[in-house]
Structures are given as C-alpha cells and as structure tokens.
Amino acid sequence: xxxxxxxxxxxxxxxxxxxxxxxxxxxxxxxxxxxxxxxxxxxxxxxxxxxxxxxxxxxxxxxxxxxxxxxxxxxxxxxxxxxxxxxxxxxxxxxxxxxxxxxxxxxxxxxxxxxxxxxxxxxxxxxxxxxxxxxxxxxxxxxxxxxxxxxxxxxxxxxxxxxxxxxxxxxxxxxxxxxxxxxxxxxxxxxxxxxxxxxxxxxxxxxxxxxxxxxxxxxxxxxxxxxxxxxxxxxxxxxxxxxxxxxxxxxxxxxxxxxxxxxxxxxxx
Amino acid sequence: xxxxxxxxxxxxxxxxxxxxxxxxxxxxxxxxxxxxxxxxxxxxxxxxxxxxxxxxxxxxxxxxxxxxxxxxxxxxxxxxxxxxxxxxxxxxxxxxxxxxxxxxxxxxxxxxxxxxxxxxxxxxxxxxxxxxxxxxxxxxxxxxxxxxxxxxxxxxxxxxxxxxxxxxxxxxxxxxxxxxxxxxxxxxxxxxxxxxxxxxxxxxxxxxxxxxxxxxxxxxxxxxxxxxxxxxxxxxxxxxxxxxxxxxxxxxxxxxxxxxxxxxxx
Ligand SMILES: Nc1ncnc2c1ncn2[C@@H]1O[C@H](COP(=O)(O)OP(=O)(O)O)[C@@H](O)[C@H]1O
Ligand SMILES: [Mg+2]
Numbered sequence: 345x346x347x348x349x350x351x352x353x354x355x356x357x358x359x360x361x362x363x364x365x366x367x368x369x370x371x372x373x374x375x376x377x378x379x380x381x382x383x384x385x386x387x388x389x390x391x392x393x394x395x396x397x398x399x400x401x402x403x404x405x406x407x408x409x410x411x412x413x414x415x416x417x418x419x420x421x422x423x424x425x426x427x428x429x430x431x432x433x434x435x436x437x438x439x440x441x442x443x444x445x446x447x448x449x450x451x452x453x454x455x456x457x458x459x460x461x462x463x464x465x466x467x468x469x470x471x472x473x474x475x476x477x478x479x480x481x482x483x484x485x486x487x488x489x490x491x492x493x494x495x496x497x498x499x500x501x502x503x504x505x506x507x508x509x510x511x512x513x514x515x516x517x518x519x520x521x522x523x524x525x526x527x528x529x530x531x532x533x534x535x536x537x538x539x540x541x542x543x544x545x546x547x548x549x550x551x552x553x554x555x556x557x558x559x560x561x562x563x564x565x566x567x568x569x570x571x572x573x574x575x576x577x578x579x580x581x582x583x584x585x586x587x588x589x590x591x592x593x594x595x596x597x598x599x600x601x602x603x604x605x606x607x608x609x610x611x612x613x
Numbered sequence: 614x615x616x617x618x619x620x621x622x623x624x625x626x627x628x629x630x631x632x633x634x635x636x637x638x639x640x641x642x643x644x645x646x647x648x649x650x651x652x653x654x655x656x657x658x659x660x661x662x663x664x665x666x667x668x669x670x671x672x673x674x675x676x677x678x679x680x681x682x683x684x685x686x687x688x689x690x691x692x693x694x695x696x697x698x699x700x701x702x703x704x705x706x707x708x709x710x711x712x713x714x715x716x717x718x719x720x721x722x723x724x725x726x727x728x729x730x731x732x733x734x735x736x737x738x739x740x741x742x743x744x745x746x747x748x749x750x751x752x753x754x755x756x757x758x759x760x761x762x763x764x765x766x767x768x769x770x771x772x773x774x775x776x777x778x779x780x781x782x783x784x785x786x787x788x789x790x791x792x793x794x795x796x797x798x799x800x801x802x803x804x805x806x807x808x809x810x811x812x813x814x815x816x817x818x819x820x821x822x823x824x825x826x827x828x829x830x831x832x833x834x835x836x837x838x839x840x841x842x843x844x845x846x847x848x849x850x851x852x853x854x855x856x857x858x859x860x861x862x863x864x865x866x867x868x869x870x871x872x873x874x875x876x877x878x879x
Pocket of ligand 1: 643644650652670671672673674675676677678679
C-alpha cells in the first residue's frame with residue numbers, strides 16, 4: 345500500500361523531472377555560451393547557484409530568511425482567507441452588494457498589489473515596523489481571489505441541489521451544512537489555490553520594495569544581492585522563491601483539490 | 614366531462630372514501646406579457662392512500678411542473694393542492710445523489726436532517742439498502758455506481774424520508790431496457806411492501822401500464838388531463854404480457870388521436 349503509493353508518486357513525477365531537466369539544460373547552455381551582464385559579471389550556472397544556496401545556508405542567512413518569509417506568507421494568507429471569505433459570503437447573501445462589489449472585486453484582482461506598497465508603508469509602518477504593511481499588501485493581492493471563489497462556488501451549485509434540500513425539508517444550518525458547504529467546496533478550494541499564487545507574488549513584491557531597510561526575508565536577500573552586485577546570491581534567492589511557490593502549491597493545494605474532485609468522480613483516480 | 618373523478622380502482626381499499634391527495638383545478642402559468650406559457654390547465658385529480666398513479670405524457674406537457682407543485686417546490690397560479698400527510702418525498706428526473714457522500718450517507722441524509730438518532734438511522738439505512746439491493750455498495754460513491762444503482766440509491770433515499778407520498782419523475786427514463794425491467798419489478802415489490810402512495814411520471818406507455826393502478830394521460834400546450842384508465846391487470850405484471858400490450862396499444866391510439874408527438878409512444 346505505502347510502496348505502491350510511493351511508486352505512483354514517482355511515476356507521476358517523471359514528466360516534471362524532465363521539464364526541470366530541460367530548463368536546467370537551457371540555463372547551463374546560456375552559461376556555456378558566456379552570457380554576462382553589460383558590466384561583465386558572468387551568468388551563474390545551476391551549479392553555482394546551488395553552491396551559493398549551500399553557502400547562504402551555511403552562514404545562517406537563508407533558512408532564517410526563509411522562515412521569516414514563510415511566516416509572513418502564512419499570516420498574510422490566513423488574513424486574506426478570512427477577509428475574502430467574509431466578503432464573498434456578504435456578496436452572496438446580500439443581493440444589493442452583488443452587482444457593485446462583484447465587478448469591483450474583478451477590478452481589484454487585476455490591480456497589481458505591488459501598487460499598494462508605498463501607501464501601506466506610509467499608513468501602516470508604526471515605528472519602523474513594516475510587517476503590517478506587508479500583510480496589507482498580501483491581503484489586497486489575495487482576498488479578491490478568495491471572495492470570487494466563494495461567489496462562483498455558490499453560483500455554480502446546481503438548482504437541483506437546492507430543490508433537493510427543500511424537498512427534504514432542510515432549512516437553516518442543515519441546509520448550509522449538508523448541501524451548500526459541501527457543494528461549494530471545490531470552487532472555494534480553487535479560489536484558495538489561486539489566492540496562494542497571488543499572495544506569494546504580492547509578498548515578494550512587498551519584500552523586495554521594502555527591502556533590507558527594516559526587515560529580513562527572501563526579498564531582502566535578493567535586494568541585498570542587487571546592492572552588492574552579488575549575482576549568485578540573487579539567483580539563489582530567485583530559485584528559493586520559485587521552489588517555495590511551487591512546493592506550497594504541489595504539497596498543499598493541488599492534493600487538496602485533487603482529493604476533493606476524485607471523491608466526487610470528477611478526476612481520474 | 615370530468616374524467617378525473619372516475620371511480621377508483623378496485624385494488625385500493627384503504628380509506629377509499631377519503632382522498633389522500635387532491636388536485637383541484639390546478640393551473641400553472643409561466644412568464645408574463647408576450648412570453649406567457651400555460652404549462653398546466655385545470656388539472657383535477659384525486660388519489661387515495663396507497664394508490665400508484667402513473668402520469669403519462671410526451672415531454673413538455675407539464676409532468677415535471679405538476680410534480681414540483683405537488684412537492685411544494687413551486688406554487689400553482691390557481692387551483693389548490695391538498696395532501697393529507699406532510700411533505701412528499703421526491704425522486705427527481707436527473708440523478709440527484711450528492712456526489713461527495715457515499716451511498717450510505719446519501720440514504721441517511723433525510724434522517725440526519727430530521728435528527729433521528731444514530732442507532733435508528735443505521736437500522737433504517739440497512740433495511741433500505743437491502744431492500745433496494747445495494748448493501749454491498751454502501752461505501753461506494755455515486756460516480757462508482759451504474760445508472761440503475763444510482764436510481765436504486767435515490768429510491769432508498771426517498772424512502773428514508775418516511776413520507777407516505779412518493780413522487781417519481783421519469784426515474785428510469787435514462788436506463789437500458791433490461792435494467793429498467795428489473796427496477797420495475799423492484800419498485801412494484803417495494804410499493805407492495807411499504808404501502809406508499811406513488812405518483813410516477815413517465816413518457817413510456819408500457820411502463821405506465823405495467824406499474825400503475827391508474828394511468829393518467831396528459832396532452833401538451835396547455836398541459837391537461839386527456840383521459841384516465843383504471844389498470845386492473847393482476848400484479849406482478851410482465852412488460853410484454855398480452856394484457857399490458859393490449860392496454861398500452863389502446864392508450865397509444867388515444868395518444869395519437871390527441872396529436873401528441875409520436876416519440877412519446879415508443
Ligand atoms: N421554470 C419555468 N419557466 C418557464 N417555463 C417553464 C418552467 N418550467 C417548465 N416550463 C415550461 O413548461 C412546460 C412543461 O414543462 P415540464 O413540466 O418540464 O414538462 P415535462 O416534464 O412533461 O417534459 C414546458 O414547455 C416548459 O418549457
Ligand atoms: Mg420532465
């Protein structure tokens with residue numbers, strides 16, 4: 345059972361490994377060709393970057409920065425989840441809100457949340473503390489996806505489900521518990537998944553702009569590399585950011601969504 | 614001529630004087646202005662307790678509308694519907710199992726909603742699952758079942774509602790002939806065991822004759838009762854028996870005379 349599961353995961357992983365292999369190959373090719381900055385700094389290769397990551401871990405920089413950034417991401421995401429869910433429910437439940445707020449949310453979602461950074465720093469960084477500003481930027485980036493996820497999840501519940509609930513005499517809490525929540529769950533999880541991508545992007549933008557001035561994190565490492573013209577450090581930061589983004593999606597949201605759909609017979613077993 | 618008040622079939626002896634379901638001049642109009650559409654016009658029908666009534670008609674003649682009115686999911690434009698006992702259980706035209714619940718959980722759902730305790734729930738669920746022959750599939754999810762099994766599950770769930778009146782909207786229309794034949798037998802048996810009152814909607818003439826104590830033929834635009842037949846063929850009935858075929862062709866002839874689409878006569 346455990347064994348076959350492992351085998352299945354490995355089996356599912358090989359196309360991904362191939363894609364990574366191709367990417368790394370192209371990267372290495374660019375290094376071999378001798379791509380460099382106009383100033384003559386060479387492009388670090390995959391090996392150099394890996395070595396730099398090892399070095400940054402060794403001197404105790406990378407892991408604390410990663411932890412700091414993940415903590416911000418978790419708190420910011422949780423806040424966005426709360427705000428987005430409340431806004432989504434309000435829009436779904438209150439007809440007057442629907443028309444107005446619905447289109448506003450779509451607008452907000454297309455607004456790059458990085459534009460909130462200067463404003464957030466101005467209004468929310470008390471005594472040089474920038475955490476609140478970062479949370480704000482993450483919330484603004486991610487909550488529209490959650491709220492729109494709630495809306496579309498609710499709207500996509502088939503009318504038959506409502507009729508079924510009524511014919512069974514399900515009202516109030518029973519109606520929500522047995523019918524609405526479960527029926528809306530896949531749409532909600534799809535919104536959660538999308539919101540993760542948005543919050544990770546927003547956080548990186550915020551960290552990069554606010555930079556090393558008053559904080560640590562992956563963004564500040566990147567900023568630090570820029571200031572010191574340390575190209576391998578910049579690449580180490582970018583690769584770490586990429587790995588985290590993909591890993592959170594692959595280890596948390598994708599399995600959650602797949603499990604839900606599989607149980608409903610909407611995805612291959 | 615009010616055919617709806619034809620004498621009740623001799624099979625039904627239970628409280629024969631008191632109607633269990635009464636439809637009186639039920640009319641349903643959809644839309645307004647130019648797009649007015651009369652789906653049902655003055656449908657009058659009495660049903661007694663324990664009776665099995667088949668509503669027969671081509672698609673679009675208001676059968677589903679009629680059921681949703683009786684189910685209380687919608688209100689008639691005029692006329693009245695009275696049911697002697699509570700809320701009817703409904704088996705919808707589309708498979709309406711909740712895909713995130715197992716067969717057992719689906720069947721249990723009405724009892725959870727009506728707050729039965731776990732022991733009683735289990736007992737009833739087991740009884741219903743074996744009644745519809747799904748005991749071995751209790752832990753499967755709807756998508757793992759065949760079409761026939763899904764409808765058995767939906768039937769068990771409707772029975773779990775413990776309502777005297779069961780409304781069935783073309784429940785077997787999407788099934789193959791062999792499976793449908795089995796389900797006819799099962800439904801006939803379950804109806805005899807449980808004594809439910811059933812309104813069964815179908816566009817299949819033989820199905821109506823095979824199952825019903827009465828067959829109520831409807832014609833479209835507007836949906837009206839055209840004629841009612843008492844079916845006095847002894848049960849259990851065979852789909853291709855001489856009697857069933859005989860009455861079916863009589864009804865089919867009447868259907869053709871009414872100008873209804875011929876695809877309804879299969
Ligand atoms: N909610 C509705 N709004 C408007 N028209 C409807 C609605 N429901 C049914 N109708 C119309 O009423 C007529 C009868 O429909 P229906 O009861 O579904 O027929 P049947 O079940 O016999 O096929 C059809 O012409 C259909 O288009
Ligand atoms: Mg119908």
